[in-house]
Amino acid sequence: MSHKNNLGTKYIHAGAHPDPSTGAIMTPIYQTSTYVQSAPGVHKGYEYARSQNPTRFALEEAFAVIENGKFGLAFASGVAATDAVMRLLVPGDEVIAAHDMYGGTFRLFSKVYEKMNIKFHYVDTSNAENVAGAITPKTKLIWVETPTNPLMNITDIAAVAAIGKKHNCIVCVDNTFASPYLQNPLDDGATIVMHSATKYLGGHSDVIQGCLVMNDQDLRDQLYFIQKSTGAVPGPQDCFLVLRGIKTLHVRMQRHCENGEKVAAYLRQHPKVEKVYWCGFPDHPNHDIAKKQMRGFGGMMSFTLKDDSIAAATKVLSSTKIFSLAESLGGVESLINHPASMTHASIPREQRIANGLADGLIRLSVGIEDAEDIIADLAQAIG
Numbered sequence: 001m002s003h004k005n006n007l008g009t010k011y012i013h014a015g016a017h018p019d020p021s022t023g024a025i026m027t028p029i030y031q032t033s034t035y036v037q038s039a040p041g042v043h044k045g046y047e048y049a050r051s052q053n054p055t056r057f058a059l060e061e062a063f064a065v066i067e068n069g070k071f072g073l074a075f076a077s078g079v080a081a082t083d084a085v086m087r088l089l090v091p092g093d094e095v096i097a098a099h100d101m102y103g104g105t106f107r108l109f110s111k112v113y114e115k116m117n118i119k120f121h122y123v124d125t126s127n128a129e130n131v132a133g134a135i136t137p138k139t140k141l142i143w144v145e146t147p148t149n150p151l152m153n154i155t156d157i158a159a160v161a162a163i164g165k166k167h168n169c170i171v172c173v174d175n176t177f178a179s180p181y182l183q184n185p186l187d188d189g190a191t192i193v194m195h196s197a198t199k200y201l202g203g204h205s206d207v208i209q210g211c212l213v214m215n216d217q218d219l220r221d222q223l224y225f226i227q228k229s230t231g232a233v234p235g236p237q238d239c240f241l242v243l244r245g246i247k248t249l250h251v252r253m254q255r256h257c258e259n260g261e262k263v264a265a266y267l268r269q270h271p272k273v274e275k276v277y278w279c280g281f282p283d284h285p286n287h288d289i290a291k292k293q294m295r296g297f298g299g300m301m302s303f304t305l306k307d308d309s310i311a312a313a314t315k316v317l318s319s320t321k322i323f324s325l326a327e328s329l330g331g332v333e334s335l336i337n338h339p340a341s342m343t344h345a346s347i348p349r350e351q352r353i354a355n356g357l358a359d360g361l362i363r364l365s366v367g368i369e370d371a372e373d374i375i376a377d378l379a380q381a382i383g
């Protein structure tokens with residue numbers, strides 16, 4: 001695993017090359033749909049911007065660098081990146097997926113791909129034996145999210161990658177919550193890393209984007225073909241914003257981690273708080289695995305109140321002043337969210353409750369404001 005202290009240099013220079021025509025230090029926004037050819041078929045490697053765009057290519061190189069992979073591909077959103085992976089499959093194939101993953105991933109799997117005769121087995125991937133037990137000769141893909149959204153469960157990436165390798169399945173890890181600063185799944189043997197770049201990579205809540213990173217050339221060629229054939233590519237302006245975001249990822253993540261630790265400790269000792277879900281606590285059920293595969297524990301956490309009524313949770317959700325009540329996460333500003341009615345409303349209630357996602361659960365994306373202000377805001381909202 002690479003050292004914490006060289007990540008800054010890596011992020012600042014990832015994909016950055018002075019523009020060959022002017023020397024501009026920042027990658028220009030190539031806002032163009034097409035490229036002039038000097039004779040039919042004679043061009044500079046750029047024909048049409050769905051297939052090739054220099055701003056997007058610079059970002060795709062950066063994605064590969066920051067995830068220690070060979071190839072990166074950018075998509076119009078995180079779910080478009082997930083969708084591209086799903087298009088590697090054919091009817092009859094089977095997928096093993098985490099039972100408490102991001103609601104939009106579950107919606108894509110259950111509402112779009114199930115009717116195309118892809119079969120899904122949802123298991124608690126935090127125990128790798130559950131993954132091994134769900135493998136059949138038809139399993140083609142294992143979909144892992146760690147830490148999970150919003151319960152912060154941890155899956156042992158190396159253990160699941162070994163199972164995937166043994167059975168010749170693709171193991172794709174949604175690394176959105178950790179960000180490449182905290183975790184690099186390819187180093188642990190995963191086949192593909194997926195991000196919603198909308199979150200920590202962009203980092204400023206001003207762009208929707210997704211990415212995939214992989215090492216295998218053949219897989220890259222298949223996914224590039226899907227990217228250009230289905231067309232869910234991001235525009236150059238959005239690519240520029242994410243390139244810019246990546247340059248400060250390490251500084252932002254350091255502060256997210258510091259603030260996260262302080263907020264988790266504060267909530268945990270609060271007399272009105274029942275339970276805090278944060279993988280940095282030594283008594284978190286998978287803390288040892290988190291410590292093994294992550295460089296820190298981040299600013300994402302969830303908690304429940306002793307008064308488990310929706311009314312009590314609603315009071316907190318409506319009373320914060322620094323935390324804004326909104327979906328999404330990973331921006332510089334703190335956000336508060338009610339998974340049951342917001343991000344995870346697409347998961348049927350029965351299943352949510354069975355997975356441990358209570359009606360009163362509150363999720364925090366702790367931002368990089370001053371920790372004492374963040375804590376004071378929670379103090380007044382919880383009362």
Ligand SMILES: *Cc1c(COP(=O)(O)O)cnc(C)c1O
Pocket residue numbers: 077078079080102104105145149174176177195196197198199208209210
């Ligand atoms: C937001 C999110 C996604 C989906 O990404 P979009 O950019 O919103 O399409 C996928 N996985 C996780 C963990 C997310 O938080």
